[in-house]
Amino acid sequence: MSDDDLDLAFEGAEDRGRWKHRKKEGGGRTLMALTLVLLLLGGLAGAGYVGYGKVKGFFSAADYAGPGTGEVAVEVASGNTATDIANTLYKAGVVKSAAAFVEAAKDNPKSKDVQVGSYLLKKEMKAADALSMLLDLKNKNVNKVTIPEGIISLQIFDRLSKATGIPVADFKTAAKSPAKLGVPALWFKRRDGKKVNPTDIEGFLYPATYEFPKDAKAADVLKIIIEHFNAEMEKLDFVNQSAKFQISPYEALVAASIAQVEALLPQDMGPVARVLYNRAYTGNFPCSCLQLDSTVNYWLRISGKDAKSSEKLLTTELHDPKNPYNYDVKGMAIGPISSPGEVALKGAITAPKSDYYFFVTVDQKGAMAYGKTNAEHEANIQKACKNGIPIC
Structure with missing residues (x-):
């Protein structure tokens, strides 16, 4: 043209x-x-x-307009970038495009606060809404459980059951094989000649707050706890540090579990552990036995009975020959009597040298007094009585 x-x-x-x-x-x-x-x-x-x-x-990245429908579980792994999370959400059908989520993350300064874990989101969500749900911990696809220091395995199973809906019986069954759950073989040996019960999980259920996937089985839950136990033992260098006392890691674990129950204040964990070592290993204490109410009470509890205060324990209970934790058993107790936490564990492997063979709580704040002789111990008991401690 x-x-x-x-x-x-x-x-x-x-x-x-x-x-x-x-x-x-x-x-x-x-x-x-x-x-x-x-x-x-x-x-x-x-x-x-x-x-x-x-x-x-x-x-302009493709994005859904609506709030989404249904439910889908997505996993945010350790080290994930915004792009990694975006790709995960896209593959799961949560967002219309990975780019839309990346843009939403750039626009929201809180996006860096997304935590590792499994989340329950919806399909076909607006990217910004998906990010908001990831930032809200209520949407985590987990059961949260706190295990406090000093409680026993039966109490832990009860807590786990209430939080996860898994029957206590399932936890008891899974717990009978600690090795299969991840407890290393080195924990089933002692230096004092006593045998370790390979079916006893007591002491290995590390106190902490845990998040378990909602579809986890009893064994899965216990494996997560044992994995944390192993990590904490590695961090404390527990195996090597316990060797300095010429005892096995398991014996030190037993001492830590007793100190956790006996000592009320952090500063007493180590000194109490030293008293236990002095009684069990030096040969200078009559019968070389622990003679502790806490071990006797542990046996009562795992036997389905209620624990008793010191003044209410019967002589027949203290010396019950059927109780492997009784007053007369020589050496360190045959197993842990609680789940010790970090402070008690540290105390067991850093126990300060002393010639003490006795300890007793002497005031309402939980302070301990120590004695080298029975006479010193009796004097400390009188001091405790004057301060209102019910042991007289």
Whole structure:
């Protein structure tokens, strides 16, 4: 098409009267030119629309508009970037595009606070809403349980059952195989000649707050706890540190579990552990036995009975030959009597040297007094009585 044809076409559009005075044969060319121009403009408009759509899609990530439907579990792993999380959400059908989530994360300064774990989200969510749900810990796909220091395995099973809905019986069954749950073989040996019960999980259920996947079985839950126990023992260098006392890690664990129950204040964990070592291993204490109410009470509890305060324990209970934790058993107790925490564990492997063979709580704040002889111990007991401690 010539420039003249274009000119004619535009001229005709601007002033209808002018083209009427042209030659008749020129009118056909003008009409054709006008038609072609309209087609050309229409084509350009169409191409422009398509191009706009492509550009719009490039600069604005595809995103769902609604709040989403249904439920889907997604996992945020350790070390995940916003892009990693975005890809996970896209594959799970939560967001329409990974780019939409990345954009939402860039726009929200709190996005860096997303925690590791499993979350319950919805499918086909607006990316910003998905991010908000990840930031709300209520949406974590977990059962949260806190195991405090000093409680026994039966109490722990009860707590775990209430939080997860898994029957206590399932935990008891799974707990009978500590080695299968991840307890290393080194924990089933002692240096004092006593045998370790390979079915006893007591002492290995490390006190902490845990988050368990909602679909976890009893064994899965206990494996997570044991994994944490192993990590904490590694952090404390517990195995090597206990060797300095010429005892096995298991014996030190037993001492820690007793100190956890006997000592009320952190500063007494180590000194109490030293008293236990002095009684059990030096040969300078009559019978080389522990003679502790706490071990006797442990046996009562795992036998389905209630623990008793010191003044209410019967002589027959203290010396019960059927109780392997009784007053007369020589050496360190045959196993842990609680779940010791970090402070008690540290106390067991850093127990300060002393010639003490006795300890007793002497005031309402929980402070301990120590004695080298029975006479000193009796004096400390009188002090405790004057301070209102019910042991007289």
